[in-house]
Amino acid sequence: xxxxxxxxxxxxxxxxxxxxxxxxxxxxxxxxxxxxxxxxxxxxxxxxxxxxxxxxxxxxxxxxxxxxxxxxxxxxxxxxxxxxxxxxxxxxxxxxxxxxxxxxxxxxxxxxxxxxxxxxxxxxxxxxxxxxxxxxxxxxxxxxxxxxxxxxxxxxxxxxxxxxxxxxxxxxxxxxxxxxxxxxxxxxxxxxxxxxxxxxxxxxxxxxxxxxxxxxxxxxxxxxxxxxxxxxxxxxxxxxxxxxxxxxxxxxxxxxxxxxxxxxxxxxxxxxxx
Amino acid sequence: xxxxxxxxxxxxxxxxxxxxxxxxxxxxxxxxxxxxxxxxxxxxxxxxxxxxxxxxxxxxxxxxxxxxxxxxxxxxxxxxxxxxxxxxxxxxxxxxxxxxxxxxxxxxxxxxxxxxxxxxxxxxxxxxxxxxxxxxxxxxxxxxxxxxxxxxxxxxxxxxxxxxxxxxxxxxxxxxxxxxxxxxxxxxxxxxxxxxxxxxxxxxxxxxxxxxxxxxxxxxxxxxxxxxxxxxxxxxxxxxxxxxxxxxxxxxxxxxxxxxxxxxxxxxxxxxxxxxxxxxxxxxxxxxxxxxxxxxxxxxxxxxxxxxxxxxxxxxxxxxxxx
Numbered sequence: 001x002x003x004x005x006x007x008x009x010x011x012x013x014x015x016x017x018x019x020x021x022x023x024x025x026x027x028x029x030x031x032x033x034x035x036x037x038x039x040x041x042x043x044x045x046x047x048x049x050x051x052x053x054x055x056x057x058x059x060x061x062x063x064x065x066x067x068x069x070x071x072x073x074x075x076x077x078x079x080x081x082x083x084x085x086x087x088x089x090x091x092x093x094x095x096x097x098x099x100x101x102x103x104x105x106x107x108x109x110x111x112x113x114x115x116x117x118x119x120x121x122x123x124x125x126x127x128x129x130x131x132x133x134x135x136x137x138x139x140x141x142x143x144x145x146x147x148x149x150x151x152x153x154x155x156x157x158x159x160x161x162x163x164x165x166x167x168x169x170x171x172x173x174x175x176x177x178x179x180x181x182x183x184x185x186x187x188x189x190x191x192x193x194x195x196x197x198x199x200x201x202x203x204x205x206x207x208x209x210x211x212x213x214x215x216x217x218x219x220x221x222x223x224x225x226x227x228x229x230x231x232x233x234x235x236x237x238x239x240x241x242x243x244x245x246x247x248x249x250x251x252x253x254x255x256x257x258x259x260x261x262x263x264x265x266x267x268x269x270x271x272x273x274x
Numbered sequence: 275x276x277x278x279x280x281x282x283x284x285x286x287x288x289x290x291x292x293x294x295x296x297x298x299x300x301x302x303x304x305x306x307x308x309x310x311x312x313x314x315x316x317x318x319x320x321x322x323x324x325x326x327x328x329x330x331x332x333x334x335x336x337x338x339x340x341x342x343x344x345x346x347x348x349x350x351x352x353x354x355x356x357x358x359x360x361x362x363x364x365x366x367x368x369x370x371x372x373x374x375x376x377x378x379x380x381x382x383x384x385x386x387x388x389x390x391x392x393x394x395x396x397x398x399x400x401x402x403x404x405x406x407x408x409x410x411x412x413x414x415x416x417x418x419x420x421x422x423x424x425x426x427x428x429x430x431x432x433x434x435x436x437x438x439x440x441x442x443x444x445x446x447x448x449x450x451x452x453x454x455x456x457x458x459x460x461x462x463x464x465x466x467x468x469x470x471x472x473x474x475x476x477x478x479x480x481x482x483x484x485x486x487x488x489x490x491x492x493x494x495x496x497x498x499x500x501x502x503x504x505x506x507x508x509x510x511x512x513x514x515x516x517x518x519x520x521x522x523x524x525x526x527x528x529x530x531x532x533x534x535x536x537x538x539x540x541x542x543x544x545x546x547x548x549x550x551x552x553x554x555x556x557x558x559x560x561x562x563x564x565x566x567x568x569x570x571x572x573x574x575x576x577x578x579x580x581x582x583x584x585x586x587x588x589x590x591x592x593x594x595x596x597x
Contacts, residue, residue, distance in 0.1 A: 009396070013407060016393060020410050023425045023470065024417065026436055030428060041439045083312045090308035094301050102309070104585075109320045111581050113531035115550040116574035119330050119557055119567045120323025123340050143319045150312060175304035204418040206534040207550070211558060222420040226538050238428050245421040256416040257409050264408075267475065268482040 024249065031242035038239050052243035059237075061217050062244060065224040068134060069248075072220055073202040075138045076145055077195045084149035084194065085187065089179045091150065092157030093165065103154065110147035114207050117143065125212055132214040140208040145198040152197070152266055156190035157183070193266035196259055203252065221248045324574070330567035337561035350568035362568045367544060371552035378461055378536070378548065379529040382468040387522055389469065390476025395506075397477065398484045411474040419471065423538035426467045430454050457545035464536050464546070468529065476521050483517030484510070523584050530577055549573045 029045045030038065031052050056062045090096070091103055121140055122131075130136030164186070168178050206222040213219050219227075225244050228237060256263060331350055335343035352361040362368050397408055414422070429436050430453040438450040453463045487510070495505045511518075533550040540546040547555070553573060557566030 009399075009401075012392075013396060013401070013403075016396070017407065017410050019470065020414050020474070023422070023429060024413060026429060027425045039434045041434065041436055043436075083315065086308040087312040090305040094305040096302050096305045102313070106312075106316065108578075108581065109316055111527055111577060112320060112324065113550065113570075113573050113577050115531065115533065115553045116570045116577075117320060117323035117327055118554065118570060119335075119563050120326030121319070122337075122557075123326055124319070124323055126340070139319055142315060143323075146312060146316060147320075175301055175308075179308075200416065204420070206420055206537075207554070211554070222418055222534070225424060226420050226534075238431075238434075241424050242428060245424055249417050249421055252416050252418070253413055256412050260409055260412060263412070264478050264482075267478060 024253075027242045027245050027249075031239060031246050034239045052239040053247070055237070055240045056244045056247065059240065060224065060228065062224060062247075064217055065219055065221050066248065068218065069203055069220040069222075071134055072137045072141060073199050075134075076141045076202040077198045079138070079142060080145045080149040080198045081191055081195050083146060084153050085184070085191065086179060087150045088153035088157045088187075089175075089183055091154040093162075093183075094175075103151070106147045106150055109143070110151065112143070114144070118207070118211060121208070122211065131212060132218050134218065136212050137205075137209055137220065140212060141202045141205055144205065145201050149194050149198055152194050153187065153190055156187060160186055189262065190266075192259065193262040196255065196263060197266050199255075200252065203248075327567045327574075328571050330563050331571045333564050335563040335567075337558065337563050340563065343564070346564070350564045351572075362565060362572070367547070368552055368569060370545070371547045371549050374461060374536075374546055375530060375532065375548045375550075378464060378468070378532060379526055382465045382472075383522060383525050383529055385465065385469050386473045386476045386525060387518070389473045390480055390521070391518075393473060393477035394480035394484055395510075397481050408478075411477060414471050415474045417471070419534045420538055422467055422471050423535050426463065426470075427454060427539060430463055454540050455543070457543070460540040460543065460546045461536075464532075464539055467535060467539060468532075471535075472525060472528075476525060479517060479521040479524075480514060483514040487513055523580075527577060527580065530580075531573070549576075 029042065032045065032048050032050070033042070034049045034051045037047060037049075091099060121143075125131050125136040125140065128136070128139075130139065160183070164182055165178050168182050173181070204222060205220070206226065209220045210223045210226070213223065216224070221244075225241060225248070228241050228244065330343075332345055332347060333343040334346050334349075348361075350362060352359065352363045354360070393411060397404060397411075417425075430438075432438065432450055432452040432455070435450075435453070437453070438447070441447045442450065451459060453459045491509055492505065495509060500508075531550055532548045533554070536546060536548050537551055549569065550573065553566050553569035555566075556562045556569060560566075
């Protein structure tokens with residue numbers, strides 16, 4: 001009975017592992033098969049043909065798409081963290097009137113469905129002359145990242161003991177110096193966590209990127225992959241799409257695995273404590 | 275820090291009071307300075323666009339010329355022309371998308387909850403390789419939704435898909451299925467991808483709750499010889515219920531606004547469109563900003579209603595909290 005339940009337990013563990021990993025595994029082996037061999041089903045890697053990886057960059061400006069995604073996500077992370085850190089200091093350490101209400105409002109913004117602001121955002125971006133530009137996407141993506149950045153950083157900020165800043169204030173430091181010299185170093189781990197989450201959100205964002213860009217050169221990776229077409233209208237270039245998928249997925253997976261514990265901490269701080 | 279401010283308001287000896295309140299005042303001033311940039315940005319990119327969307331829903335605006343429109347009241351929602359009812363609320367496609375979204379949310383979140391609990395219980399047990407397992411389940415979560423949809427599209431391909439091949443081999447189906455093109459199976463396919471991608475989020479939140487549970491109850495139950503299943507339903511489940519509810523609400527709100535997964539997986543078909551897809555289609559593909567904004571406004575109201583109910587329920591629960 002005991003052995004049986006151990007076997008059952010391990011079978012379950014293996015089943016979950018296979019379910020989680022198989023689609024990525026299958027995408028990787030598919031990306032190394034091309035021509036007609038792609039259209040026979042194989043469960044094991046049997047060829048190592050890099051022509052799909054060459055075709056990704058050959059047939060469309062995919063290098064430019066990746067660069068666009070990095071620029072947009074990088075700027076979104078930098079702005080979110082800069083604004084979020086100062087706001088979180090105020091929310092987490094200073095008791096001012098209306099604090100709870102404001103925090104609730106910011107939390108409410110993070111629950112906005114993206115489509116609810118779509119037409120207003122379209123008008124805003126067009127009137128600022130930012131349609132089909134990367135700054136337009138950066139601006140739009142801030143709506144998705146700034147609220148939870150403030151929220152998660154505030155929960156981290158609250159947990160720091162209050163003696164730290166009191167000592168600095170007694171020594172005559174101004175609030176701005178306290179934020180920069182005292183809290184910034186202490187908040188570095190929290191900033192890494194939140195920054196990573198913001199990066200992933202921006203890297204994966206599709207609806208705004210699809211709606212606010214027009215030309216292939218200005219697209220970020222998600223719409224570029226979604227809109228990839230082959231030589232004929234009937235057959236999608238599956239090998240190329242899989243190669244592109246693997247290229248943009250592996251760096252993110254590497255990041256997530258390296259910062260695994262921090263990400264889990266950030267997710268639970270945002271949800272459970274929130 | 276709360277006490278520092280409270281003390282600033284009560285009469286304290288003159289000398290100390292002067293210093294403390296000037297410090298308090300300077301901190302209060304800096305508080306507003308510190309949050310002002312964030313508030314201004316959020317008002318510009320969230321508040322203002324939302325207000326404009328709601329306003330557009332009462333107009334006949336067109337995407338090509340957003341500055342030239344007329345106020346038409348509720349006609350985008352419901353209008354009566356010569357005894358014939360028109361507008362969003364009479365459009366069967368809208369109601370189809372509402373039903374698709376609700377069905378998708380209910381089914382995928384239910385499955386994710388059950389699987390999430392199972393995965394969390396496994397990860398909570400001590401076994402060699404637990405750390406690796408936790409890393410593995412994070413991988414689907416990290417893969418961009420578009421990429422996941424494309425990967426599954428390829429696996430679900432009607433002619434060359436590996437899933438058809440597997441099912442044919444074990445004899446579960448007699449002929450290859452067109453999973454994503456057939457309206458009956460396309461939403462199930464979307465549920466499968468969503469479950470694959472988001473179960474780990476659910477599991478990690480539940481795991482965090484499990485790890486905070488007091489161990490002595492379990493030892494007592496073990497001494498009394500209570501069966502593990504009874505322990506789970508009588509002890510574990512009631513104790514993790516608050517965390518479970520938060521996770522379910524987060525996932526439900528996320529699933530209700532689903533766009534990219536269904537858009538890519540089922541290639542924008544009308545039978546499987548979600549509410550967000552319907553709204554964007556009116557707005558961008560048909561250029562009908564008025565109608566699309568009306569749909570967007572309704573989606574916003576539906577989600578806002580759920581959030582308000584949740585927050586109210588949460589506040590009541592916090593009120594009962596003995597802390």
